Amino acid sequence: MTEPTRDGEPSDAALIARWRGGDERAATILVERHAPAVSRFVASMGERGEVEEVVQDTFVRAFGSLDRFREASSLRTWLFSIARNLCRDRARANRRAPTVVAIDETHLLSSSDPLSAAVATETESRLRAAMERLTETQRAVFTLRVAEGWSYREIADVVETTEGAARVHYHNAVRLVKEYLDE
Amino acid sequence: MSECTKLEMKDLLPDLARGALAGPALAALEDHLATCASCRAELELVRAAQTVLGATPSVDTARIAAAVGRSSSIRRDATVAVAQARRRRAWSVAAPSRRVWLAAASIVAAVGVSVIASNTTRSPVEPGPAPTVAQVEQPSTPGPTTPEPTRPAAPRSTGRAELVMAGGVSDLADADLESLLRVLDDVDTELDVEPAVLLPVLEGDV
Numbered sequence: 001m002t003e004p005t006r007d008g009e010p011s012d013a014a015l016i017a018r019w020r021g022g023d024e025r026a027a028t029i030l031v032e033r034h035a036p037a038v039s040r041f042v043a044s045m046g047e048r049g050e051v052e053e054v055v056q057d058t059f060v061r062a063f064g065s066l067d068r069f070r071e072a073s074s075l076r077t078w079l080f081s082i083a084r085n086l087c088r089d090r091a092r093a094n095r096r097a098p099t100v101v102a103i104d105e106t107h108l109l110s111s112s113d114p115l116s117a118a119v120a121t122e123t124e125s126r127l128r129a130a131m132e133r134l135t136e137t138q139r140a141v142f143t144l145r146v147a148e149g150w151s152y153r154e155i156a157d158v159v160e161t162t163e164g165a166a167r168v169h170y171h172n173a174v175r176l177v178k179e180y181l182d183e
Numbered sequence: 184m185s186e187c188t189k190l191e192m193k194d195l196l197p198d199l200a201r202g203a204l205a206g207p208a209l210a211a212l213e214d215h216l217a218t219c220a221s222c223r224a225e226l227e228l229v230r231a232a233q234t235v236l237g238a239t240p241s242v243d244t245a246r247i248a249a250a251v252g253r254s255s256s257i258r259r260d261a262t263v264a265v266a267q268a269r270r271r272r273a274w275s276v277a278a279p280s281r282r283v284w285l286a287a288a289s290i291v292a293a294v295g296v297s298v299i300a301s302n303t304t305r306s307p308v309e310p311g312p313a314p315t316v317a318q319v320e321q322p323s324t325p326g327p328t329t330p331e332p333t334r335p336a337a338p339r340s341t342g343r344a345e346l347v348m349a350g351g352v353s354d355l356a357d358a359d360l361e362s363l364l365r366v367l368d369d370v371d372t373e374l375d376v377e378p379a380v381l382l383p384v385l386e387g388d389v
Binding site for chain 1: 190193194197198200203225228231232233234235236237238239240241242243244245246247248251252254255
């Protein structure tokens with residue numbers, strides 16, 4: 001488990017200790033450090049329009065229960081676990097009250113070549129559609145491995161499984177995405 | 184194109200796509216990619232996925248940090264309130280023992296008075312009637328009072344029976360009893376100030 005390494009910046013553990021001591025600025029630094037990755041993860045889990053709300057809930061919950069945070073694990077893993085649980089809760093709620101969620105294309109590839117851009121847009125749209133076919137666990141594993149570059153050990157902590165099972169989930173996810181794209 | 188079965192090579196593709204691979208692992212993967220079309224195709228897939236998933240949605244970190252600060256402040260206030268409530272609860276838990284002491288003291292007092300009264304009535308050398316406590320406490324009870332001289336004809340009751348007759352706590356005067364009840368009511372009132380609404384905050388249901 002590795003903490004984010006930043007030259008000259010305090011570790012997560014040091015910032016948590018400062019926050020527990022009443023330093024509100026420490027919380028701000030931690031939010032700024034981890035919010036981007038958490039927001040990417042939340043977006044990839046299907047939360048398109050309310051990413052910030054979920055990310056905020058993630059941090060509020062995390063800081064609200066820091067007493068239960070085990071120093072042995074990384075804050076990053078813990079934050080992603082909370083974010084994943086929030087996404088699952090919201091997905092369940094949405095299943096009860098289904099709504100049409102449009103695919104967010106606000107950050108698709110830009111290209112000076114219109115044809116290349118169109119092909120890229122098409123590829124990305126199909127890729128998103130393929131990912132939406134994955135199970136929640138497969139999507140989480142795929143995202144954390146591909147987009148965040150996490151180890152299977154870290155991923156296993158987030159999705160509450162074993163390292164070996166996380167690896168199997170990843171390869172199954174890749175296979176399913178390829179099958180969809182080949183259709 | 185047949186599917187590559189070398190999972191140990193496939194495992195490294197995300198790292199290669201991120202530029203996070205070096206040394207012998209990088210060399211081994213590059214050698215493999217030179218001969219494996221399946222893994223080259225998968226590498227392209229991984230790169231495309233990184234493009235799609237790597238885009239960071241815009242979030243207002245300052246707003247999130249402010250929300251964390253507000254929540255923390257509320258939590259601290261709630262912690263103080265709950266600590267105060269726990270102190271009150273501790274006092275309330277101790278209160279029953281105070282009630283027990285009060286009741287015990289009342290009973291002891293009643294027993295003492297009853298024993299004295301009993302001894303007084305049993306004593307053959309002391310002349311004259313020896314009214315029981317019940318008789319003393321209920322002077323206004325209508326109806327004829329059993330004359331003392333008729334009692335020796337009946338079997339003597341035990342001291343325990345005398346206590347029951349004496350009525351225990353009921354021997355207290357009405358004013359004293361009301362005072363005792365007021366104290367007990369005050370004790371119960373202390374439990375009503377529990378800030379239950381704050382408890383969920385500490386239970387992590389924020």
